[in-house]
Amino acid sequence: MGNPLLESWSTPYETPPFQSIEINHFRPAIDEAIRLAKEEIRQITENPNPPTFENTVVALDNSGEKLGQISSILFNLNSAETSRELMAEAQAISPILTRFSNDITLNVNLFSRIREIYISKDTLGLTREQEMLLEKRYRTFLLGGAGLNINDRLRFREISEELSKLTLKFEENVLDETNTFELHITEYQNLAGLPEDIVETGAEEAVKRNKEGWVFTLQFPSYVPFMQYSEKRELREKMFKAYNSRAFHKDSRDNRSLVTRIVNLRLETAIMLGFKNFAEMVLGDRMAEGPDKVVTFLEELFTYSHNAALKDFRNIEDFASGFGHNDKIEKWDWAYFSEKLKKARHNIDDEILRPYFSLDKVTEAIFGLAFRLFGLKFMTSDKIPVYHTEVTTWEVFNENGNLAAILYLDLHPRKGKNGGAWMTSFREEKILNNNRIIPLVSIVSNFARPSATKPSLLTFNELTTLLHEFGHALHGMLSQCTYESIAGTNVARDFVELPSQFMENWAFEKDWLDSFAAHYKTGEKIPFEMVQRIKDASAFNEGYACNRQLGFSFLDMAWHTITEPFGSEINNFEKSALARTELFQWSESMNMSCSFTHLFGGGYAAGYYGYKWAEVLDADAFQFFKESGLFNKEVADLFRRHILESGGSDKPMNLYRKFRGKEPSIEAFLERSGLK
Numbered sequence: 001m002g003n004p005l006l007e008s009w010s011t012p013y014e015t016p017p018f019q020s021i022e023i024n025h026f027r028p029a030i031d032e033a034i035r036l037a038k039e040e041i042r043q044i045t046e047n048p049n050p051p052t053f054e055n056t057v058v059a060l061d062n063s064g065e066k067l068g069q070i071s072s073i074l075f076n077l078n079s080a081e082t083s084r085e086l087m088a089e090a091q092a093i094s095p096i097l098t099r100f101s102n103d104i105t106l107n108v109n110l111f112s113r114i115r116e117i118y119i120s121k122d123t124l125g126l127t128r129e130q131e132m133l134l135e136k137r138y139r140t141f142l143l144g145g146a147g148l149n150i151n152d153r154l155r156f157r158e159i160s161e162e163l164s165k166l167t168l169k170f171e172e173n174v175l176d177e178t179n180t181f182e183l184h185i186t187e188y189q190n191l192a193g194l195p196e197d198i199v200e201t202g203a204e205e206a207v208k209r210n211k212e213g214w215v216f217t218l219q220f221p222s223y224v225p226f227m228q229y230s231e232k233r234e235l236r237e238k239m240f241k242a243y244n245s246r247a248f249h250k251d252s253r254d255n256r257s258l259v260t261r262i263v264n265l266r267l268e269t270a271i272m273l274g275f276k277n278f279a280e281m282v283l284g285d286r287m288a289e290g291p292d293k294v295v296t297f298l299e300e301l302f303t304y305s306h307n308a309a310l311k312d313f314r315n316i317e318d319f320a321s322g323f324g325h326n327d328k329i330e331k332w333d334w335a336y337f338s339e340k341l342k343k344a345r346h347n348i349d350d351e352i353l354r355p356y357f358s359l360d361k362v363t364e365a366i367f368g369l370a371f372r373l374f375g376l377k378f379m380t381s382d383k384i385p386v387y388h389t390e391v392t393t394w395e396v397f398n399e400n401g402n403l404a405a406i407l408y409l410d411l412h413p414r415k416g417k418n419g420g421a422w423m424t425s426f427r428e429e430k431i432l433n434n435n436r437i438i439p440l441v442s443i444v445s446n447f448a449r450p451s452a453t454k455p456s457l458l459t460f461n462e463l464t465t466l467l468h469e470f471g472h473a474l475h476g477m478l479s480q481c482t483y484e485s486i487a488g489t490n491v492a493r494d495f496v497e498l499p500s501q502f503m504e505n506w507a508f509e510k511d512w513l514d515s516f517a518a519h520y521k522t523g524e525k526i527p528f529e530m531v532q533r534i535k536d537a538s539a540f541n542e543g544y545a546c547n548r549q550l551g552f553s554f555l556d557m558a559w560h561t562i563t564e565p566f567g568s569e570i571n572n573f574e575k576s577a578l579a580r581t582e583l584f585q586w587s588e589s590m591n592m593s594c595s596f597t598h599l600f601g602g603g604y605a606a607g608y609y610g611y612k613w614a615e616v617l618d619a620d621a622f623q624f625f626k627e628s629g630l631f632n633k634e635v636a637d638l639f640r641r642h643i644l645e646s647g648g649s650d651k652p653m654n655l656y657r658k659f660r661g662k663e664p665s666i667e668a669f670l671e672r673s674g675l676k
């Protein structure tokens with residue numbers, strides 16, 4: 001019996017033959033694909049000819065094609081249509097793939113060939129795109145420790161292993177602390193203010209724990225509404241302090257020593273690799289290019305948002321005193337009074353607009369937008385194999401009538417699908433022997449499916465979600481890059497959200513909404529004042545929110561720009577990093593760093609600024625469209641050519657300048673969020 005994963009596919013556009021793939025095909029196929037990839041790498045390193053860009057860098061980029069195909073099918077299915085068996089396969093295969101990619105990065109012969117090319121790169125007459133690919137490869141090896149001498153390499157390996165253990169432990173402690181705390185309420189009066197459904201969940205939680213009454217926890221769905229609605233100030237204080245002192249109790253789950261150890265090991269790695277600090281190491285290939293630009297950016301935003309935050313703070317103070325609150329506003333009062341004021345000012349909720357956004361109409365309108373802006377046409381196809389009958393497939397044609405991409409849409413929730421929404425691909429674009437390989441792009445989401453009486457209807461939030469993922473999909477589908485590793489969405493992390501967040505802006509544009517949004521029963525057009533109310537509500541307390549995010553970013557940058565090993569009190573360090581953005585009384589019993597998993601668990605170290613950076617970028621880009629007429633073809637062409645088609649073929653700032661004619665400024669963002 002053959003293994004369909006390893007055969008060549010006679011399906012339309014060589015799309016994955018889902019109907020003949022079985023779970024037990026994956027492991028043998030991955031083993032064989034790794035063997036093939038290793039053989040390709042061996043041919044590169046044992047090539048008797050001196051290294052050239054083609055015989056080494058390009059050959060490496062083209063190696064492992066089958067492996068890439070198979071693993072993308074495996075992991076995409078594991079997210080969108082999984083089962084216990086498939087999950088087990090994915091878990092067993094993951095470490096095999098990690099080992100294989102480590103083997104490449106630590107391949108000394110491969111690195112020495114790439115280094116030889118890198119050293120003479122200025123004499124090779126490379127195109128900008130080729131330079132970018134070379135830079136990216138070289139950097140991966142360098143940051144993987146390939147350039148170190150034998151002793152340093154041993155130490156480097158030791159640090160990497162220790163860091164991965166420490167960051168895991170860090171997350172584990174936070175998780176344990178989150179799960180351990182409970183607020184047990186036995187008297188009905190202590191539920192004052194809580195909405196019925198929250199009370200109900202509290203009762204269910206108590207039953208689960210064999211307790212009388214109600215239990216509230218530090219999990220978001222319990223914690224957030226409790227802080228917003230509970231009228232019992234002392235209980236809010238208790239909850240807030242518990243949440244904000246997780247892993248900060250001087251016990252076995254305290255993360256203080258882990259923070260110290262993690263930042264010091266990160267610093268040691270950075271110095272070993274020739275950088276001044278960890279942030280400099282991480283930010284080298286970002287749009288921001290280095291810590292200085294990040295800090296300047298944060299400072300600039302801070303000058304505006306801080307005043308706006310103080311104003312928001314005073315508003316809440318005034319509002320609260322009208323409620324008879326005569327004490328200071330403490331951290332545990334903020335969400336409570338904010339929610340009340342928001343309700344008083346903008347009584348709107350996300351559900352109200354649902355009847356106006358039927359999924360079919362929305363999809364058609366988004367395709368229509370892509371046609372108006374970028375000339376794309378979408379033709380539904382029933383010939384392309386799918387992994388579930390609910391998945392639809394589309395042939396996407398560009399202005400010249402050429403096939404640009406295949407798009408899969410998998411939009412409804414199922415058992416076996418992860419929550420949320422995402423864009424992914426089954427094959428990425430590249431140009432091989434003058435032939436453009438058509439990308440296979442997919443959007444997966446969890447929108448309510450149609451019923452016997454109703455079509456699938458989206459909330460306003462879900463409308464922006466679909467626009468967001470469609471923006472990522474455009475980036476993947478329109479790509480015109482030669483090399484896969486820098487094609488489509490394979491760009492710097494602080495640049496990748498530009499197309500997606502850019503697309504979200506359309507949800508607020510009357511011209512576009514009027515073209516499709518109508519009540520599914522009555523056909524009545526969407527009342528634009530409702531959209532305006534959502535827009536106003538989204539700018540509510542933006543100054544406060546921005547100031548808070550800047551605080552997190554300052555803290556992130558402070559930890560990751562240290563140039564000497566850290567050896568003092570964590571809370572003091574944090575206090576001084578947060579001092580400028582702090583609006584409340586400081587409390588010694590709470591600490592942010594010890595539960596900041598973005599920084600010390602996941603991969604946002606020295607990257608937290610990226611959230612705000614991306615917002616500034618998309619506001620500035622959309623502003624260009626607004627200034628020139630929303631559907632201005634010239635502006636849309638610039639965006640398509642320099643952003644959507646260009647992937648990572650040039651430095652992000654260069655691409656942006658080519659599109660916009662200048663570097664991004666924060667003006668449009670300030671205006672949109674009402675900070676100025």
Ligand SMILES: [Zn+2]
Nearest residue numbers: 468472497500
């Ligand atoms: Zn995104």
